[in-house]
Amino acid sequence: MEILVCIKQVPETKDVDVDEETGNLIRDGVDSIMNPYDLYALEAALRLKEEHDGKVTVITMGPPQAKEVIREAYMMGADRGYLLSDMKFAGADTLATSYTLAQGLEVIGKKDAYDLVICGMESTDGDTAQVGPAIAETLQIPHVAYVSSILESDQQKMVVEKDMADTVEIVEFTYPSLITVTKEVAQPRLPSFRLKLATEDREITTLTFADLPDDDETNFGLKGSPTQVEEIFPPEKDVEQVIWEEQSGEELAELMYTELKELKLI
Numbered sequence: 001m002e003i004l005v006c007i008k009q010v011p012e013t014k015d016v017d018v019d020e021e022t023g024n025l026i027r028d029g030v031d032s033i034m035n036p037y038d039l040y041a042l043e044a045a046l047r048l049k050e051e052h053d054g055k056v057t058v059i060t061m062g063p064p065q066a067k068e069v070i071r072e073a074y075m076m077g078a079d080r081g082y083l084l085s086d087m088k089f090a091g092a093d094t095l096a097t098s099y100t101l102a103q104g105l106e107v108i109g110k111k112d113a114y115d116l117v118i119c120g121m122e123s124t125d126g127d128t129a130q131v132g133p134a135i136a137e138t139l140q141i142p143h144v145a146y147v148s149s150i151l152e153s154d155q156q157k158m159v160v161e162k163d164m165a166d167t168v169e170i171v172e173f174t175y176p177s178l179i180t181v182t183k184e185v186a187q188p189r190l191p192s193f194r195l196k197l198a199t200e201d202r203e204i205t206t207l208t209f210a211d212l213p214d215d216d217e218t219n220f221g222l223k224g225s226p227t228q229v230e231e232i233f234p235p236e237k238d239v240e241q242v243i244w245e246e247q248s249g250e251e252l253a254e255l256m257y258t259e260l261k262e263l264k265l266i
């Protein structure tokens with residue numbers, strides 16, 4: 001079974017400052033990590049690999065330093081890694097990001113036809129949860145989002161539980177397909193020191209714009225992004241506290257009711 005996992009490098013903290021002049025996030029001095037949901041995606045892939053004698057390939061789109069998350073994936077048991085990196089990919093919104101990743105997956109798929117693509121449910125910086133389903137749409141393969149459990153799998157098909165918050169759906173599908181996973185799918189293993197040593201020299205293949213099947217650069221990066229960010233700003237911190245004392249229970253309830261109504265919360 002050939003499994004591809006999309007992993008994204010994200011800032012370690014949500015407390016990233018914004019450059020007031022450019023509106024860009026100030027990433028200098030902020031450590032980067034693998035998007036936490038992608039650890040769950042990778043763990044699900046590694047378990048399938050172990051069960052079905054498969055191979056796990058990871059792919060990330062980002063700057064050269066995104067290789068760090070590929071190295072981490074190697075330390076967990078991934079077999080191959082691809083970095084999609086080119087200045088032409090910069091400024092991509094979710095449409096251009098998923099298109100670029102889908103192009104990368106097409107290149108990889110020509111070498112080793114894949115059965116399953118696994119993405120995290122969402123990233124902790126962008127938070128849109130759009131990229132996985134958009135990759136599937138671009139590749140024209142079926143997808144199941146919010147997979148919380150893999151119930152059965154064999155070389156032809158898979159049965160999964162899809163968490164819809166108030167209901168759970170059981171879905172069966174054949175390959176090639178894409179799933180996005182929640183944290184319930186599998187507890188990620190820790191990176192192994194033995195694998196760190198064993199994979200130190202393992203190659204990471206970089207794919208640039210020139211390596212992709214589509215040579216129309218208006219489909220990539222800022223040019224291929226129909227959404228534009230007008231402004232980025234940290235939300236105002238509202239820590240105002242009101243303390244009501246010495247009222248009866250009924251008065252407190254009345255005060256609370258009036259306050260919540262004014263705030264349009266009820």
Ligand SMILES: Cc1cc2nc3c(=O)[nH]c(=O)nc-3n(C[C@H](O)[C@H](O)[C@H](O)COP(=O)(O)OP(=O)(O)OC[C@H]3O[C@@H](n4cnc5c(N)ncnc54)[C@H](O)[C@@H]3O)c2cc1C
Nearest residue numbers: 006061091093094097119120122123126127128129130131
């Ligand atoms: C107009 C615009 C401009 C932007 N410009 C920039 C910019 O210049 N630089 C920048 O860093 N961001 C930029 N972004 C943010 C960027 O578009 C998103 O980070 C990216 O599209 C992924 O979306 P997301 O984080 O919401 O992913 P989600 O859809 O929440 O992620 C779901 C899953 O998709 C996969 N995934 C997502 N992104 C990647 C990736 N890059 N590589 C591998 N797998 C991935 C992972 O498995 C992840 O768990 C911009 C966004 C907009 C709207």
